[in-house]
Amino acid sequence: MTIHDNTVRIGTRHLGEGMPVYVIGEIGLNHNGDVELAKRLIDVAADAGAQAVKFQKRTPAISTPEHMKSTLRQTPWGEMTYLEYRYRVEFDREQYIELGDHATLRGLDWFASPWDTPSVAFLEDLNVCAFKVASASVTDLELLEAIHATGKPVILSTGMSTLDQIDRAVTALDGSPLIVLHATSTYPLPAAEANLRMISTLRDRYPGVPIGYSGHEPGLQISLAAVALGAVAVERHITLDRTMWGSDHAASLEPEGLRHLVRDIRVIEEAMGDGVKRVFPGELAPLAKLRRVEA
Template sequence: MSETIRLDDKLVGKDQPAYIIAEMSANHAGSKERALEIIRAAKDAGADCVKVQTYTPETMTLDSDKKWFKIDKGTWEGENLYSLYQKAYTPWEWQEDLKKEAEKIGIDFFSTPYENTAVDFLEDLGVEFYKVASFSITNLPFLKYLAQKDKPIIMSTGMATLAEIDEAVRTIREVGNEQLALLNCSSAYPSIADDMNLKNIKNLEETFGVPVGLSDHSLGSVAAVTSVAMGAKIIEKHFCMSREIENPDSSFSMEPDEFKKMVNDIRAAERAIGKIDYSISEKEKNSRIFRRSIFAVEDIKAGEEITEENIKIIRPGFGLKPKHWDNVLKTKAIKDIEKGTPLSWSMIK
């Protein structure tokens, strides 16, 4: 078990800022130039990393029109699996250039392989860490093969029961790979708030002793920012240049300005979370004068009794603290006290 993992030159996990991944997926819409543009835009939007997916239609499914290969509901309703993957996949011959572009501009680059030949390809490419998609979490032979590369693995847990997650984690650890992070995930496209169960983040962290984050397919940034407040250390969001560029992922992807705002909100949330600290900041010290304290609200002559009629607990805080109220009542003024004067011990007997 490890509370942190290293992704390229960054530590991810306990006491570290959230690692933010821009998922390209199909948003290149068949254009290598757009894929390169997405990498540059992700960097400008504040992402730590850009992710692609490495598969071909043939490595994912069978070219068949039988009913089992048809999608009958959801975002891709009516699609045939093989034709969907034809539209969505990132050509392998692009990926070396995409990685070089990421390295040139200073953003991390990695991929989601779906079977062993994709892992071999990415190993030859020199990818330093991997993503396991929710749909692969039960493919234990594949997880074992990937884990044997002894590189960090970020694994999404969408659709998985706790038992299935445990089985996948044990499969990775049994080959000696402890470089693992888990992402809470709702594998619906788009996800809705009712299905996200962000409380799983803390539970996954406590159960498996690994860094935990969120693979977020919901619209907007509320879930991502909230998850950081709940302990998420990795945020993955689909990223596009424009949702008007149609592709299988565009409808639930973030445009650059939206992604940048999300990043800024996450960083602001991290600053607000801060640390356990009850010391008083300089700004708070300046505000303390607006607490209530005991003031004379009538002119009080020397020798006159202090009563509820001639003193009150009001703002600002220059007088005796309210906790002294009972001790002050029925004492006597030892000098004249003008209305509007903060009470002090030197004024009463």
């Protein structure tokens, strides 16, 4: 396998042209604050053949918008403020060590989206192999600078952002090994808002930067089309059951869906070929049987 100059290494794997598509199972908050549930989701990703799992890390007092902190929310643990809920679903250092060890033992890379600068330090202390920038954080230049300072690879999602905002984020991360993911932050995502041609737009705009796709759509078709259009990484939320309580479950893939996604991505990779026209061995018998006029 030829490793091109425009690849980015995360863990033991390279992302970019000519490399296998890097599939990320986004656990996010779908663990609902339960370590055992998070471990089961790590197993789902590993069993499906994904390469990584991703979490979200917040310091709720900082990352929760002021207007949301006192908003009441119905939860499985009773009614509480949105800020209390955010604390309820956060993992501490020991829990993350347990989850990281589990992911590593299952052969997966693991990392998280920090939503504030203390969370960058928290994750760096755990020696994550990469940082993910959530779409909501594209304009948080202080956060981007803290991530950039780690020197780690960065995966930048681009939902709910203009090209100018993405340009500023890419500039802030200049020098970091960077992957940019096309995304539309509608949950769940309707096909009319997928705008997959942005994959080529981003590739042209940021030469040498690997471009992937982060999807929130029901089903597999749009993610598979993204791979056919050249996405080098695909991130999808995963859940045990889309009917579970929580805001992201409905836009997530269940275990069978993730297995099918990885299976079909590998078929597409094999089918893309190299663009050089040739007569394949399987065509020789039909050629001998069916062609009447030789060239």
